[in-house]
Amino acid sequence: MPFDATPQGPTTPTAPLLCILPADGREPAELASLRRMGWPIVTLALADGPAPASSLARMNPLALARASHFAFAQRDLPPRDALRQGARIAAAFRAHGCGAIHATAADATATAALVGARLAGAPASLIVRDGDGQDLARKLRAADIVFATGATMAGRLRALAPQIALRTLPLAVDIPADATPGPRNARLLCLASMDSAAGLRPLLAALALLPADQRPVVDVIGSGPLFDTLRAEALEAGVSDHARFLGARPADWLAAEGPRYLGFVAPDASAGDALRAMALRLPVIGPATPGMRDVVAADCGHLVPPGDMPALARALRWLTILPNDQRRLMGEAGRDRVLGGHTTAIRAAALAQGLATMAAAATARLAA
Incomplete structure (x- = not known):
């Protein structure tokens, strides 16, 4: 199959997944499916505002340097805003005892999510839905794992960043209840x-x-x-x-x-x-x-x-x-x-498998 539909191995972590919502603030349907699978999910909408600038002074200097390098390389979010939003994400990551950060879109919120992951020392995943984000190649290389929507999108992302860890998710829709239709209307x-x-x-x-x-x-x-x-x-x-x-x-x-x-x-x-x-x-x-x-x-x-x-x-x-x-x-x-x-449940199962793989790799690195 062209995507990872059947998860294998453990796919339900004990630590919550911090999901950064896209710029429109709407929660993607697959998050509800992940919750039904037993995943603890924490969502964060960046439209609510960034952390105060003073919070950056309390960050680990090495982590702040890595985050700043990435923030200044991006163009879809001013570096100061990216760092302050990242500080808010890092604070939420620690406050909720999260295990990873997941950017649910490749827009400017992904820049903030990846900055936050660097500040928190957290693994980060990125999902690309339509490929229209600025500086996409840099985002792809910065994520621990990237999810592409559809085989065509996966091919485009692989061409942009050949070395990334890439998983393909199916495009998915909600399925209406099955019903017997009335007569055809000839249109x-x-x-x-x-x-x-x-x-x-x-x-x-x-x-x-x-x-x-x-x-x-x-x-x-x-x-x-x-x-x-x-x-x-x-x-x-x-x-x-x-x-x-x-x-x-x-x-x-x-x-x-x-x-x-x-x-x-x-x-x-x-x-x-x-x-x-x-x-x-x-x-x-x-x-x-x-x-x-x-x-x-x-x-x-x-x-x-x-x-x-x-x-x-x-x-x-x-x-x-x-x-x-x-x-x-x-x-x-x-x-x-x-x-x-192409159901949201199938998409969520493929997403869960990839996220579990990322979490296992992060745990192995810490244990090494």
């Missing part, structure tokens, strides 16, 4: 954030390539700053009756109404959205980007070359006229793929 579903037009413009162009009597109706769910702009572009392209911009919908709407659609269109190449659709038994079409190829297999969807509007138009038509028995089989294959490799 396609599309989720889009509308922060960018890069994904939806090819979809509108592909719809325009099809004869009017062969165009599917695509319900576009989502909101964002480009909502009105894209809706106007659909009108200008003559496809406003076939690209219906419905705005945002809550998760319970998706769980209830999603299974009634004929299939799912992933214009933004969001592998997470593709997995959510597959969990609802919807065949998926979208661009063949590396992330999409990680999750959408030939038995549960069809991927086309990115930017190839004629190919996307053919895929839209194919998905609309797919025979019902084939649609059902592809939907079942997609849900089985999610349940077999």
